[in-house]
Amino acid sequence: MTSTHAIYPDLAGKVVAVTGGASGIGAAIVTAFHNQGAHVVFFDKDELAGAALAESLGNRVHFRALDLTDIEALTNRFAETAAMVGDFDVLVNNAARDDRHEIASVTPAYWREQLAVNLDHQFFSTQAVIPGMRKKGAGAIVNMSSIAWRVGLESAPAYVASKAAIEGLTHSLARELGPAGIRVNCLLPGFVRTQRQVDNWLTPEFEQRIKSSQCLTSFIEPEDIAEMVIMLTSDASRAVTNQTLVVDAGWT
Numbered sequence: 040m041t042s043t044h045a046i047y048p049d050l051a052g053k054v055v056a057v058t059g060g061a062s063g064i065g066a067a068i069v070t071a072f073h074n075q076g077a078h079v080v081f082f083d084k085d086e087l088a089g090a091a092l093a094e095s096l097g098n099r100v101h102f103r104a105l106d107l108t109d110i111e112a113l114t115n116r117f118a119e120t121a122a123m124v125g126d127f128d129v130l131v132n133n134a135a136r137d138d139r140h141e142i143a144s145v146t147p148a149y150w151r152e153q154l155a156v157n158l159d160h161q162f163f164s165t166q167a168v169i170p171g172m173r174k175k176g177a178g179a180i181v182n183m184s185s186i187a188w189r190v191g192l193e194s195a196p197a198y199v200a201s202k203a204a205i206e207g208l209t210h211s212l213a214r215e216l217g218p219a220g221i222r223v224n225c226l227l228p229g230f231v232r233t234q235r236q237v238d239n240w241l242t243p244e245f246e247q248r249i250k251s252s253q254c255l256t257s258f259i260e261p262e263d264i265a266e267m268v269i270m271l272t273s274d275a276s277r278a279v280t281n282q283t284l285v286v287d288a289g290w291t
């Protein structure tokens with residue numbers, strides 16, 4: 040155990056699925072569950088980064104190479120994996136790609152591709168884990184949205200529309216799955232200092248906007264989001280479902 044953060048004993052031995060776990064926030068989530076003593080399976084299309092992370096963490100962490108926009112492959116991969124490691128107790132729907140796009144250049148095919156990478160798989164990953172969670176009579180699902188849709192991030196309408204839909208999806212699933220003991224919550228990060236954000240969007244001007252928009256002036260790090268995911272999936276939050284947790288350092 041290397042974590043200096045809270046340990047939730049109920050998470051030890053749990054079987055956890057994380058999508059998009061090879062880098063950024065997902066990698067911090069995979070690491071945090073590993074530090075809790077859970078068995079973690081993460082699905083990502085980045086084979087190099089995925090294999091390296093799994094190797095660095097050891098034998099309770101399994102990487103499955105998968106393009107989550109291929110729904111048939113997703114369904115099969117989740118089923119094969121559950122047959123090997125056991126039914127999932129926890130699902131974190133994290134994968135996304137926050138590409139920017141100008142309104143005039145968006146074609147129907149591009150729009151569909153954006154919704155496929157940012158929205159569709161959250162539903163189908165959930166569909167895949169529900170039978171196992173029903174058998175257990177318990178489960179915790181966290182859907183990763185973003186404050187992008189609440190603050191109206193420009194130049195990314197398909198990404199922003201997907202992130203808004205995820206909050207609606209969460210409410211529908213939480214209502215339907217509650218009687219089976221399955222909790223579904225939604226997390227809205229603000230700007231999180233991942234490598235992709237630093238490489239692509241963190242200009243001095245944007246840094247200034249972040250600092251003036253947040254109440255807290257320090258950057259949010261991937262580990263800050265991971266800690267909230269851990270809390271939302273442990274029994275510490277056993278009465279919490281159908282909720283949205285905003286982790287944005289007080290962005291207004």
Ligand SMILES: NC(=O)c1ccc[n+]([C@@H]2O[C@H](COP(=O)([O-])OP(=O)(O)OC[C@H]3O[C@@H](n4cnc5c(N)ncnc54)[C@H](O)[C@@H]3O)[C@@H](O)[C@H]2O)c1
Pocket residue numbers: 058059060061062063064065082083084085105106107108132133134135136137156183184185186187227228229230231232233234235236
């Ligand atoms: N970083 C931020 O500032 C921020 C802010 C708000 C919300 N979020 C949300 O947090 C989540 C994680 O974001 P991040 O910043 O860590 O992103 P990231 O780009 O750093 O990591 C995303 C991961 O998803 C994987 N992925 C992308 N498309 C995939 C596909 N088709 N199949 C399989 N894997 C795929 C990537 O390979 C990568 O490992 C996302 O849902 C994002 O919308 C991030």
